[in-house]
Amino acid sequence: TRSFKIAAIAGDGIGKEVLPEGLKVLEAAARRFNIDLEFIHFEWASCDYYLKTGDMMPPDWKAQLSRMDAIYFGAVGWPATVPDHISLWGSLLKFRREFDQYINLRPVRLFEGVPCPLANRKPGDIDFYVVRENTEGEYTNLGGIMFPGTEREVVIQESVFSRHGTDRVLKYAFELAQSRARKHLTVATKSNGVAISMPWWDGRADAMALGYPDITVDKQHIDILCARFVLQPQRFDVVVASNLFGDILSDLGPACTGTIGLAPSGNLNPERSFPSLFEPVHGSAPDIAGKGIANPIAMIWSGAMMLGFLADAPDAPGGCREAHDAILAAIEQVLREGPRTGDLGGTATTVEMGDAIAGLL
Amino acid sequence: TRSFKIAAIAGDGIGKEVLPEGLKVLEAAARRFNIDLEFIHFEWASCDYYLKTGDMMPPDWKAQLSRMDAIYFGAVGWPATVPDHISLWGSLLKFRREFDQYINLRPVRLFEGVPCPLANRKPGDIDFYVVRENTEGEYTNLGGIMFPGTEREVVIQESVFSRHGTDRVLKYAFELAQSRARKHLTVATKSNGVAISMPWWDGRADAMALGYPDITVDKQHIDILCARFVLQPQRFDVVVASNLFGDILSDLGPACTGTIGLAPSGNLNPERSFPSLFEPVHGSAPDIAGKGIANPIAMIWSGAMMLGFLADAPDAPGGCREAHDAILAAIEQVLREGPRTGDLGGTATTVEMGDAIAGLL
Ligand SMILES: CC(C)[C@H](C(=O)O)[C@@H](O)C(=O)O
Ligand SMILES: CC(C)[C@H](C(=O)O)[C@@H](O)C(=O)O
Numbered sequence: 055t056r057s058f059k060i061a062a063i064a065g066d067g068i069g070k071e072v073l074p075e076g077l078k079v080l081e082a083a084a085r086r087f088n089i090d091l092e093f094i095h096f097e098w099a100s101c102d103y104y105l106k107t108g109d110m111m112p113p114d115w116k117a118q119l120s121r122m123d124a125i126y127f128g129a130v131g132w133p134a135t136v137p138d139h140i141s142l143w144g145s146l147l148k149f150r151r152e153f154d155q156y157i158n159l160r161p162v163r164l165f166e167g168v169p170c171p172l173a174n175r176k177p178g179d180i181d182f183y184v185v186r187e188n189t190e191g192e193y194t195n196l197g198g199i200m201f202p203g204t205e206r207e208v209v210i211q212e213s214v215f216s217r218h219g220t221d222r223v224l225k226y227a228f229e230l231a232q233s234r235a236r237k238h239l240t241v242a243t244k245s246n247g248v249a250i251s252m253p254w255w256d257g258r259a260d261a262m263a264l265g266y267p268d269i270t271v272d273k274q275h276i277d278i279l280c281a282r283f284v285l286q287p288q289r290f291d292v293v294v295a296s297n298l299f300g301d302i303l304s305d306l307g308p309a310c311t312g313t314i315g316l317a318p319s320g321n322l323n324p325e326r327s328f329p330s331l332f333e334p335v336h337g338s339a340p341d342i343a344g345k346g347i348a349n350p351i352a353m354i355w356s357g358a359m360m361l362g363f364l365a366d367a368p369d370a371p372g373g374c375r376e377a378h379d380a381i382l383a384a385i386e387q388v389l390r391e392g393p394r395t396g397d398l399g400g401t402a403t404t405v406e407m408g409d410a411i412a413g414l415l
Numbered sequence: 416t417r418s419f420k421i422a423a424i425a426g427d428g429i430g431k432e433v434l435p436e437g438l439k440v441l442e443a444a445a446r447r448f449n450i451d452l453e454f455i456h457f458e459w460a461s462c463d464y465y466l467k468t469g470d471m472m473p474p475d476w477k478a479q480l481s482r483m484d485a486i487y488f489g490a491v492g493w494p495a496t497v498p499d500h501i502s503l504w505g506s507l508l509k510f511r512r513e514f515d516q517y518i519n520l521r522p523v524r525l526f527e528g529v530p531c532p533l534a535n536r537k538p539g540d541i542d543f544y545v546v547r548e549n550t551e552g553e554y555t556n557l558g559g560i561m562f563p564g565t566e567r568e569v570v571i572q573e574s575v576f577s578r579h580g581t582d583r584v585l586k587y588a589f590e591l592a593q594s595r596a597r598k599h600l601t602v603a604t605k606s607n608g609v610a611i612s613m614p615w616w617d618g619r620a621d622a623m624a625l626g627y628p629d630i631t632v633d634k635q636h637i638d639i640l641c642a643r644f645v646l647q648p649q650r651f652d653v654v655v656a657s658n659l660f661g662d663i664l665s666d667l668g669p670a671c672t673g674t675i676g677l678a679p680s681g682n683l684n685p686e687r688s689f690p691s692l693f694e695p696v697h698g699s700a701p702d703i704a705g706k707g708i709a710n711p712i713a714m715i716w717s718g719a720m721m722l723g724f725l726a727d728a729p730d731a732p733g734g735c736r737e738a739h740d741a742i743l744a745a746i747e748q749v750l751r752e753g754p755r756t757g758d759l760g761g762t763a764t765t766v767e768m769g770d771a772i773a774g775l776l
Contacts, residue, residue, distance in 0.1 A: 131607070139614075170534065171645050173530075173531065173533060173535075174534075192609055193610070194609075195611055197573070197574075197611040197612070199615065204578075205578060205579070206578070207577065208576070209577070210574070210575055211573070211612035212558070212572070212573050212574075213573075213574070214571055216569045217565075217567070245499060246492070247553065247658070248553055248572060248659065249500060249555065250555075250559065250571070250572045250573075251558070251570050251572035252572075253500075254570050276662075276663055277662045277663050277667075278675075280663055280666060280670070281667055281669070281675055284670045284671055285532055285674075297608070298609065301605075301637075301638045302641055302663065305638035306638075308642070310645055313646075
């Protein structure tokens with residue numbers, strides 16, 4: 055049967071600690087469900103590699119990774135040694151663009167056993183997806199500085215939105231909402247302040263909505279939308295947003311469910327012309343790196359998302375969907391019964407959490 | 416003694432309901448502390464006026480308002496009748512720019528008696544200021560659309576930051592932090608994604624920090640910063656942000672303290688070359704407008720902020736600072752003991768809340 059080649063990239067900081075736990079769980083699931091997963095390890099796309107070679111990645115990185123079915127990614131970035139425009143723009147943000155991973159899919163869910171920072175919220179109250187545009191929008195290095203270094207300095211920052219890029223993320227979000235029970239879509243904009251691009255986004259959402267008459271669509275300004283994540287999280291089902299607004303909402307959402315140490319993400323190229331990338335939402339976390347105390351669940355859940363995505367490939371072997379479900383069930387059980395890492399109020403190590411989840415498979 | 420001329424502008428929606436309560440309380444305070452406040456009412460800067468005249472304001476609006484010592488403003492905007500680029504850009508956003516109200520000051524405080532949406536937070540845990548740049552940055556209608564209406568459509572949105580505009584808001588925030596016990600300043604940026612303007616903002620903050628060695632400065636990306644408003648609100652003291660990021664944080668912060676129905680704001684021109692404007696953070700709230708159930712506290716607290724600002728004028732008469740403190744104390748007492756509007760879980764009307772607070776003065 056068909057095998058899957060997975061690029062395993064640890065990156066920096068706690069990426070190196072959580073990736074092995076993710077692999078442990080994926081290997082356990084692969085054994086149990088008889089899936090042929092082959093992991094190919096890459097040392098690059100890390101600041102270590104940059105400090106050794108002067109580049110974040112080798113010149114043939116794209117050819118090497120294009121042969122993979124997916125990329126399983128830890129975290130990249132190591133403050134004070136390598137600047138963001140090298141570390142992030144030279145790896146993660148490059149993957150998103152060059153592999154046209156135009157959907158950043160980020161589930162937000164409150165689990166049993168996880169202390170919720172919001173008062174009076176029960177598991178089941180919070181269960182939605184943030185669908186973030188992942189290739190264009192506010193994330194650019196376009197623009198520049200006039201009269202640099204002087205009192206007269208003026209800085210222009212340009213955002214770029216295309217109809218192609220906006221419509222495809224809206225379409226993905228409408229389809230996702232369509233597949234869910236509540237069929238509710240929230241569109242994050244800021245058309246009253248950001249006066250060119252955001253009214254235009256609203257217009258694209260309105261146009262797309264005509265094709266989905268059974269979906270209720272709610273356009274909300276990003277300011278009040280953030281407030282409602284805290285005040286009324288139960289009202290959300292699918293939330294679609296630009297690159298920047300999606301970035302904000304997909305940290306805020308997980309925070310409302312207790313910890314960003316759980317939040318996974320899929321950087322998806324739905325057409326599968328390029329490999330998709332699965333990574334925790336948290337970064338390299340220099341403050342706790344090297345201590346072996348990071349929560350590996352975001353990494354492990356990202357692995358489950360990867361199997362779920364591979365399961366939908368036209369020629370996927372059986373077992374991937376079952377493996378996804380089994381990993382999710384194991385995560386739920388461990389969150390209910392322990393062990394717990396520090397971010398969840400416990401004292402377990404990264405390895406103990408990984409062992410506990412792998413042990414349930 | 417010197418009198419103060421205050422422009423009273425109700426605007427739209429619940430602005431018309433909360434403004435009278437604010438005036439009631441200010442008048443009670445003026446009587447008690449013997450302050451000479453003169454209110455001049457303007458019907459314009461409202462959608463009603465626009466629908467009657469075709470303009471949001473008369474041609475001499477600037478001359479009329481320039482004679483005022485401050486502007487006490489309800490809310491503007493009435494969806495579906497007048498588009499934002501007319502209603503908001505033709506009044507509120509115009510005031511902010513033409514009167515160079517470059518500081519938008521927004522206190523975030525958890526009060527006794529207000530149900531907090533965050534678990535296990537007590538009054539005193541949340542008490543900080545958001546200092547928002549209020550004239551430039553992401554709020555522009557600069558840019559445009561290439562190939563409009565076609566599949567090839569590309570939209571450019573430009574943000575504009577000047578050293579002048581950035582340094583003065585940073586300076587205000589550093590000075591505010593300096594005046595407070597904890598002397599802690601958080602700078603909101605997103606330098607890893609928004610790659611021209613935000614690293615530059617970071618640089619301006621670093622440069623300014625050299626002059627304030629006793630202040631601890633913490634630069635945070637807007638995504639994780641929003642998460643921390645929910646997870647660790649006690650760590651904030653003064654937060655400084657660009658126009659858009661400040662907008663987001665100053666809705667999210669009040670949401671974390673229970674309701675945006677309490678949140679006041681001052682649109683300040685610290686040099687007093689132009690009148691400053693004081694308004695609730697909430698908008699015209701079409702969903703509850705006309706029902707008499709809006710919480711007037713944000714309006715009343717904004718009035719207190721106005722007196723506090725006027726108290727610092729070089730030639731201010733005595734009593735303004737005392738009046739500010741007395742209104743705050745009355746707000747605190749009513750929040751503790753009732754009555755309460757619907758947003759606070761009660762059934763009181765707008766007028767009942769206003770009467771209760773005015774009655775304590
Ligand atoms: C590291 C950073 C560039 C990245 C982003 O802003 O996209 C991260 O915050 C994320 O959400 O994946
Ligand atoms: C109404 C809108 C333009 C305004 C803003 O975004 O500044 C409001 O949200 C605010 O925060 O004062």
